[in-house]
Amino acid sequence: MTDSNKMxxxxxxxxxxxxxxxxxxxILLGSTDFHSSFAPxxxxxxxxLGRSCHLHGFMRRxxxxxxxxxxxxxxxxYPHSKLSxxxxxxxxxxxxxxxxxxxxxxxxxxxxxxxxxxxxQEASPSVQMIQELLGHAWxxxxxxxxxxxxxxxxxxxxxxxxxxxxxxxxxxLLNSIQHRYIFQHKKGDALxxxxxxxxxxxxxxxxxxxxxxxxxx
Numbered sequence: 004m005t006d007s008n009k010m011x012x013x014x015x016x017x018x019x020x021x022x023x024x025x026x027x028x029x030i031l032l033g034s035t036d037f038h039s040s041f042a043p044x045x046x047x048x049x050x051x052l053g054r055s056c057h058l059h060g061f062m063r064r065x066x067x068x069x070x071x072x073x074x075x076x077x078x079x080x081y082p083h084s085k086l087s088x089x090x091x092x093x094x095x096x097x098x099x100x101x102x103x104x105x106x107x108x109x110x111x112x113x114x115x116x117x118x119x120x121x122x123x124q125e126a127s128p129s130v131q132m133i134q135e136l137l138g139h140a141w142x143x144x145x146x147x148x149x150x151x152x153x154x155x156x157x158x159x160x161x162x163x164x165x166x167x168x169x170x171x172x173x174x175x176l177l178n179s180i181q182h183r184y185i186f187q188h189k190k191g192d193a194l195x196x197x198x199x200x201x202x203x204x205x206x207x208x209x210x211x212x213x214x215x216x217x218x219x220x
């Protein structure tokens with residue numbers, strides 16, 4: 004927050020390789036800041052911060068129109084095809100401290116492909132990474148961003164049916180983070196409308212958190 008009618012929100016993307024982090028970040032920013040492509044290996048090798056244009060009159064607070072700017076930290080996926088866990092963790096740790104050390108992080112987005120089941124008895128490597136980097140408060144500052152959500156419709160499900168059929172691992176994770184989740188579709192001409200819808204949901208989570216931030220010092 005820099006003045007009474009402008010708000011900056013800080014977001015960080017976490018997730019496994021090819022989960023769609025960079026593409027999701029570009030949708031949030033309304034740009035192509037982050038390199039995103041299909042590949043048989045990990046594409047993102049270092050953290051990168053993107054800044055959106057100002058969204059004038061995005062919301063109202065205290066009777067005033069608020070201009071919103073979004074800052075998104077894209078991070079390497081883990082497990083990574085070329086980098087060790089130690090390297091990835093240190094890269095993200097330094098980026099969080101550099102970009103959000105004082106201003107703080109509003110929300111970590113765990114990017115999960117909607118068409119790839121989250122299975123296993125233990126937390127996924129990406130969840131473990133968030134836990135280790137954000138500390139004990141991670142549950143209060145994390146939401147799941149489901150990418151490729153259009154695949155749900157193609158399979159004949161709606162979002163409620165999808166969650167009803169979800170694995171116990173995913174349902175347990177959702178319970179841990181107070182059911183904060185967002186479905187992100189990728190539908191060409193509807194991308195801008197999708198962007199606004201996702202940002203509105205993110206702002207809802209941030210308001211529920213009383214605009215608090217997680218700092219890294």
